[in-house]
Amino acid sequence: MEALQNLRGLDKILVPVRLTGKSKFVFQCNPGVPCFKLCCSDLFLPLTPYDIIRIRDKLGLTTDEFLLQYTEPFILPKSGLPIARLKMSENEEKTCPFLGDGGCNIYEVRPLACRYYPLGFGLFRNKDERRNEEIYYLVKEGFCQGLDSGEEMTVDEYRESQGIPELEKPIVEWAEIIMKKESLGPISVPEKSIQLFFMVSTNPERFRSFVFESKFLDMFEVDEKTLEEIKEDDLKLLQFGFKWLKTVLFGENLIKRRKESPAVKKVKPF
Structure with a gap:
């Protein structure tokens, strides 16, 4: 424990330097x-929809069981949209519920946010070039000595080593929804819209x-191939x-509406 006595303070510092995939940094994390x-203590740890599926399956739980036992809802401050975040243990250190003596007990399905550390990640829309841009930055915490040693690598190399690209790809459109809502500014979000977003984002079984059990298919046209896929495959359902x-x-015509009767109410868009 002597090495811990001379650590810097416990402040979390976001280094205000924008990194690209080719930017280099030094880091290691191991026993x-x-x-x-x-x-792995006292974290704000957001879970993506794909995180929830992977961890739930690893634990052999239903989605409801996993959400109730391990998560809590949280409203993203910029978008006003609700997500699930990991609920810390009720001990003095507020440790991650999956932290064991040897490290992470679910390491192979650890959340995307854990894989990124010590990098932060953001996505924004370049309106001039009509494309999304990814930004990265370093998060330095007072106790972390991993940033003072280890192998030099690029951001892209680090992301590949952590299996990040394959876990980001299925949720790109989810991130775009959050980003687009953030770009609209502080507008009121209809309660029904909040409920729909949270359901799709956290609970494939309920979605x-x-x-299949509401009037959904009376309102939207869905081809037979897609229906067969989403009956069994949670990722396809996402x-x-x-x-x-x-x-x-947002009024995008990605799922075609059927001709609606006057009795069917549309969801109010943002």
Whole structure:
């Protein structure tokens, strides 16, 4: 423990330098680093829709069981949209519920936010070039000695080593929904829209029931191939759900509406 006595303070510092995929930094995290596991306590740890599916399956739980036991809802301040975040243990250190003596007990399905550390990530819309741009930055915490040693690597190399690209690809449209809502500024979000976004983002089982057991298919045209896919495949269901959210929240014509009767009320878009 002697190596921990001379650590810098516990402040979290966001280094105000924009990094690209080719930017280089030094970092390592393993049991040999004196601060190992100290970053796994008192976290704000957002879960992506794909995180929820992967961790739920690893634990052998239903989505409802996982959400109730391990998560809590949180409203993103810029977008006003609700997501699930990991609920810390009720101990003095407020440790991650999956932290064990040897490190992370669900390491192979650890959340995207954990894989990124010590990098921060942002997505914004370049209106001039009509494309999304990714930005990265370093997060320095007072106890972390991993940034003082280790192998030099680029941001892209680090992302590949952590399996990040393959986990980001299925949720790109989800991130775009959040980004687009943020770009609209502080407008009021209809309660129904909030509920729909949270359902699709956190609970594929409930969304599947909504699609097949409500009047959903009376309102939207869905081809037979897609219906067969989303009956069984949660990841396919996510992709479908994101397109549907873009349709009902932003008026994008990604899921075609049927000719509606006057009795069917549309969801008010943002």
